[in-house]
Amino acid sequence: MQFSDWRRPTGLVRQPDSMRTDYEKFLVRPFTPRFGAELVGLSVNELDGATISLVREAWMDWKVLVFRDQDITSDEQLAFALQFGQVDHHPYIAKGESEDLSVLDNP
Secondary structure (H helix, E strand, O other): OOHHHOOOOOOOOOOHHHOOOEOOOOEEEEOOOOOOEEEEOOOOOOOOHHHHHHHHHHHHHHOOEEOOOOOOOHHHHHHHHHOOOOOOOOOOOOEOOOOOOEOOOOO
């Protein structure tokens, strides 16, 4: 087999023209053609099960998601995070208002 005969396995990498940006209940604003995006048009403290499933799809598609200008409490942030799995505690970052949240601040 020659190097020129090698092909990337299908399904492992999405091509930019096939990247989904409309998820019915919100839009995705990509940062790059394949990696990282901002979710636009949703409030993370008011999500139903169907919307959580769509956010999970977007996460799998784009790998890194940004939710700008969310007005949520620490408890709401924790509840949102728990929709996607267990929350890990960072051993070196100070705790926030809750035992389950760490706060990073860049003054």
